[in-house]
Amino acid sequence: MEITDMENCEGAMLPLIAVTSDQHLELFDAAVDCVSYSTGIDRQSILGKSRKRPIADARMMLYKIARDEIGSPLVGQVPTYNWIGEQFDPPKDHGTILHGVRQLCDRIDTSKSAKLQFLDALMQFDCDRALVLRDQIATGVPDGVTALKKTITSLRCKMQRDADTLRVYLEALEKSEGRVNESMVQDKLASDG
Numbered sequence: 001m002e003i004t005d006m007e008n009c010e011g012a013m014l015p016l017i018a019v020t021s022d023q024h025l026e027l028f029d030a031a032v033d034c035v036s037y038s039t040g041i042d043r044q045s046i047l048g049k050s051r052k053r054p055i056a057d058a059r060m061m062l063y064k065i066a067r068d069e070i071g072s073p074l075v076g077q078v079p080t081y082n083w084i085g086e087q088f089d090p091p092k093d094h095g096t097i098l099h100g101v102r103q104l105c106d107r108i109d110t111s112k113s114a115k116l117q118f119l120d121a122l123m124q125f126d127c128d129r130a131l132v133l134r135d136q137i138a139t140g141v142p143d144g145v146t147a148l149k150k151t152i153t154s155l156r157c158k159m160q161r162d163a164d165t166l167r168v169y170l171e172a173l174e175k176s177e178g179r180v181n182e183s184m185v186q187d188k189l190a191s192d193g
Contacts (some may be wrong), residue, residue: 019071027070027132030132031070034065034125038117038118041058048088061117123158
């Protein structure tokens, strides 16, 4: 099944669901696990104080997932930057979290590998979030089956986008006949949207 309308897949994951503070913690832990799995960096390092680039990058992924994917922004349940910072040891202040989210966005725009790694962690988190909230989806939403179908459709959309991105990358690689020029590949990706 080929999905062509990618724009409508954004935000189709789950319906508005009241997320409790306990679920915020459970979802944060799930996000840590997803980032850890995606990057190969253990959760203690991600939550710790190391400033090594791979660990800092993983931590910034966690900042972004925690801020943008936990809770529901439409009903004012997004974790604050301060709340996110309190989950680390030592705690981070809101400026650190905000700066990390911005840094990750910049890196995703310029680095293909960072973007793919973030998308991998995000897709894993989408599945874990659906598992954490499954009871509310099934009982608290009038049409729980529809909500789960939207989740599955959205995951398929994200996987299709990733496959399309990789196909474009491989085409650019083949055209360069083994002479990989990262800026050429990035230009190709940017021109294709």
